């Protein structure tokens with residue numbers, strides 16, 4: 149029902165991945181969600197198919213295949229009823245290492261990240277008192293001889309218990325600085341406390357007390373951590389938009405099917421305009437958001453500036469997915485809240501995309517030129 153943008157690459161990825169995704173249908177994901185487990189078998193399958201090397205150069209074991217493949221992949225995972233968060237993270241977070249790592253760091257880790265043998269799922273930025281403002285970190289990196297000494301508290305950190313590599317942001321004398329933590333080596337010094345969250349993101353609070361790290365763990369120049377990290381933001385926004393579009397299409401497909409087959413009082417519920425209109429409105433918004441997604445992808449592929457476009461794509465797609473969950477609830481009635489139908493899980497998963505205030509700040513400032521406080 150939902151149209152796919154005609155693109156040879158996109159079509160090839162959809163055809164290639166759909167048979168694999170059929171092995172990991174909605175019931176697989178329902179079980180992971182209920183048990184709050186990491187989808188290990190799924191993750192290893194996607195790694196085995198080579199997708200984790202999408203942004204990694206061939207010289208380091210990747211495929212260097214580009215953002216369209218990544219975008220379509222995460223959309224398809226969610227459209228099949230899954231949760232692509234770990235795939236998105238494994239593909240995209242390593243771009244900071246690709247762009248700013250030393251030759252030694254890249255040689256040591258990238259081939260394993262590309263195959264999925266090394267999980268690289270986490271950026272630890274958010275703090276209790278700084279929220280989204282990464283310029284005013286309380287976590288510190290103090291120089292001591294050739295080493296750094298880290299003291300940090302981070303909150304809401306995804307996959308903190310599941311990842312091996314983690315990018316940690318801390319404030320050094322020179323400014324925000326990135327460190328590449330290998331938790332196989334320093335995991336016992338990174339205290340992790342799980343946070344019970346609405347979606348299965350294995351989120352945690354981290355405490356780090358006087359962790360001594362060699363300078364070889366610094367990622368990119370001291371003081372330029374934020375600039376290094378921000379180079380990945382446009383792609384990460386488009387991938388978040390793609391995940392939201394996948395969620396919305398999963399719900400639309402199921403809702404339309406249900407509206408065509410569910411009869412009450414000898415009438416199909418899909419005959420009612422009260423069911424049709426919310427679905428039509430949700431569908432039109434998803435299609436519009438999808439066009440913005442492809443527009444942003446085009447800019448990224450051509451190496452053009454994509455900050456505002458990617459922000460618009462993320463805002464529109466997450467809002468469209470949110471509206472779609474409402475339409476799905478209207479369609480399924482009370483059964484929409486029953487786990488068997490997968491609507492309530494998608495409703496919970498859709499909440500994680502709706503925090504858009506800082507993106508709207510970006511659009512207000514850079515696109516509309518509104519005064520900033």
Ligand SMILES: Cc1cc2nc3c(=O)[nH]c(=O)nc-3n(C[C@H](O)[C@H](O)[C@H](O)COP(=O)(O)OP(=O)(O)OC[C@H]3O[C@@H](n4cnc5c(N)ncnc54)[C@H](O)[C@@H]3O)c2cc1C
Pocket residue numbers: 270271272273274275276278279280281303304305306307345347349351500503504505506509
């Ligand atoms: C599912 C999930 C996974 C996450 N994973 C990670 C992770 O892996 N790593 C990580 O570092 N962080 C992660 N986070 C944290 C996320 O980045 C923060 O929630 C976000 O940065 C906001 O911080 P906060 O929640 O403390 O909200 P606050 O900063 O307290 O903000 C509260 C509200 O005020 C709004 N607000 C704040 N400042 C402004 C402003 N200037 N203008 C307009 N509105 C404003 C915010 O948008 C928000 O709606 C995750 C969060 C969630 C929900």
